[in-house]
Amino acid sequence: MASIADQAIPLVEKRHRERQQKLDQIAALAREAGLDEEEVARLVNSKSDRQSDERRPRTGVRRPYMNPFDAHSGIYAFPPNHPEKIPHWAKQALNKGWTKEEMHYKNLAGAWARRNMSPLYDPVARHGELQAVEAAKGGYQRKKRQ
Incomplete structure (x- = not known):
């Protein structure tokens, strides 16, 4: 050795x-x-x-997409390696010509404007609220096993 x-x-x-x-x-x-x-x-x-035991928030990276047709939309993940786990509403939106990037919460208002749709909600503010709720619950962070 x-x-x-x-x-x-x-x-x-x-x-x-x-x-x-x-x-x-x-x-x-x-x-x-x-x-x-x-x-x-x-x-x-x-x-x-970084320290090996440093906890990194996973929510902001994994869950940036929102439903463009639902005013009470949550934030969802589109796992790149698991297309079968894409939410049903997202599959319908993709079939209607929406792109994944347009459903990103930062791009949603612009996508509505390009389609002459009235905005259902403020996606950036709603995303911030939902992120705060998830952070208060501990988010989607992996727990360190002892």
Whole structure:
């Protein structure tokens, strides 16, 4: 076991140097593009720098879609790897010519306007309310097992 670890150390060090060189290139290009130091630092910092036990909210990423035909719509997920789990109303809307992007809560008002439909609700405000309710319940975060 020790010999395997000893053989792996140079490889890991080499990959770390290569990674650091690429990060330095990214930082240099970002500075040339005119980004300030905070933005450069955000680009260069790795997600692996987070603590392993840090809880990340999953709701905002997984549930951004709303029903364009229901004033009491919730927020729904469209799982990319499971098309059978797309809600029934979404399948009907897709058949009527709506796109997935149009049903995103940030794009819904514009989609209504392009179709000369009267807005049923404020999707951004409604999404914020529903997110707050889910956050109060603990959201859709995975619980850490002990």
